[in-house]
Amino acid sequence: MKYLPLLWATLWRKKTRTIFTLLSIAVAFLLYGVLGTVDYAFEHPSAGATGADKLITTNKFSITLLLPFSYTQQIRSVPGVAVVTWITWFGAYYQESKNFVFALPIDTDTYFDLHKDEFAVNDAQMSAFRNTRSGVLVNSALMRKFGWHVGQKLPLHSTIWPQKSDGSLDWTFDIVGTFDARDPTQQSQQSSSVLFHYELFDEGRTFGKGQVGWFEERVVDPSRSAQIADKIDALFANSPNETKTQPAKDFAIAFLKQIGDIGFVLRAILGAVFFTLLFLTGNTMMQSVRERVPELAILKTLGFSDAKVLGLVIGESLLLCVLAAVVGLASSYALVPLVQRGLQGVDLTHGAQPSGIAVAVLLALLVGAPPALRAMRLNVVDALMEKR
């Protein structure tokens, strides 16, 4: 610690150079903070909605094909299944197709039982929802986005389901309440959610009656999920509607993987950035040590051991890299919310920033090692005789 002022002074020996180097390292860590966070989110779908005790049952042949509602009873009878609920894709938007709304017809009792840890709804609004057939609960962020208020009518266009009454794809609901994610980090995932009653949906639609999109189950003992999933699928084997049951988390991962190997793309970019950086910073450090050969020789003359000189150069490299990394990673915190806006439904709350510091230390050791070794091996007499 007592050498810190010395390190600080040598760091600023050439101001412009240090500033530019600092900035380019900071930029790299800014990218690390953002891309690393996105990468993590794609590899680890958020825990709340996809806890280990949740399973999802879809049509084995195609996720767009419906399953008979009657499966509910059979799935419920499987030992170890605590709750079953059924959901259908409604494909809704508000006014224009770019205003996508994640509206789902749900069964109130089972849905909120299964997802009880996820939604915060006040009791009055919850009972209003239970008592209003055409009622909807809307995520509060979505309410703000479109300026809706509780008590108003909400027209939603379904791209799939025409109504029995007039064949129209435009459905009208009543907003009776709002909800928030119980865990604030999950809010972004629910930010375009609207929940309404399955009964209204099933009676109102022209076709597909008694058929639902998929089932979700909660199991009593998460360690037995795999066996329970197999048992559920066995119930419907060789029927026209075979099922595929898997942990909700695996389903989410498989879906994200369908977009492509995003992780690979992100890591390739980061790889290119850091390879470039290694070169750039390494060169700067080497140059800086080269210029300071006489100074280092004087330090040695004063009694600094070889190891201490080595430590000084490594320390300087550490100071430079970690300082810049902190600047870059801190600014990446400001950038992540912007990215979140473009990537709705992905949980970006688990930042990659802490691991960035470890990367900075590794980088510092890599770029600091060659000049530090050179400084350590410096022969005092030769070095002092050198002109520069």
Place this chain on the structure above:
Amino acid sequence: MFKQLFAVSRMSLQTLPQRLGASSVIVIGIAGVVAVLVSVLAMAAGFRHTVAESGRRDRVIVLRGGSDAELNSNLTRSDIDTISNAPGLAKDADGKAVLSSELITVVNIPKIDTGLDANVTLRGVGLQLQKVRPELTIVDGRMFRPAVRELIAGAGAARQFRGLRTGSVLHLRNADWKVTGLFKTNGDIHESELLADVDTVGSTLERTGYSSAVGLLAGPGDFDKFKDALTTDPQLKVDVEREPEYYAAQSKQLTQLIDVVGNTVAVIMAIGAMFGALNSMYAAVDARSLEIATLRAIGFSALPVVLSVMIEALALSLLGGLIGAALAWWFFNGHVVSTLGGAFAQVVFQVTVTSALIVTGLVWACAIGLLGGLFPALRSARLPVAEALRAT
């Protein structure tokens, strides 16, 4: 003046090898930026190409009104009859409208590289398939036959998804389907799909309706006639679009997203590379201070010296840009990948490093080089001659 410039520039470029370390920082830094930029944009370009190739101006797609995408749409048999009688459609030798009533769904087939299920489009097509889509050619095996469970697979799909070879059998919804051949359609979006007889697909899905009707117009100018006839029919509620417009709308979001992400990452990287270039060029000017001062002392003016520094920066960044573009081309051009396109279905496409993208990359490289060279060049001009000469 030009003679001076030429002399100074030649000197600076000739002494480059002595400043190898610092110069290579510019080259490598810019190569990294350009490689990332060109690769990411090449993905967007490949995807856009696949989608843009889909459809002809004189081919129309009819969906139920308000459905947005084929997968959501539903048309009845009588809708199809009305559509096939509408004016403006091309007629075949028997006087029948050239129209294919289609039914699509997505089926779960594992991707070869991840082994995880992906949504592959299974498209039931009408008997007039080859009249509606004359670009379709069977490249292996034979066409499927109607009324039996046979299908043909797109060449793109066959490369990405498991078990799609001529003669292989797919198990779809309790029934075995035989893959009788592979087809190509000029690299368009349908090459990511499986095609089969529409009624056979309908019976498998237990559906009586259709998703869409795809028809060939008698001429590209007949679009309005056809569309007006359908949209003014009170019995019918449909959306009519030219195919290219339909497919462009389906892919707009994704291409925009890739473009925005690619450009943002590249801008941030470019800023980092510019700092690197600044550093290197300052070092270069420092290293050459004696030489520059000498030139100034023997009568060279400031401008050629400034320009020579800029030229050096430009030459280095251009070299970096070329290396970066070459790396992107070498690693990714022609790489076949697939993603979730609009409407839940996989689209297979080829990453395409076009010459326009290479030019874009080189323009970026030059911009970074110019900005990185400017301030050091100005410093070189302001170098106090006498002091620099004494510094030795």
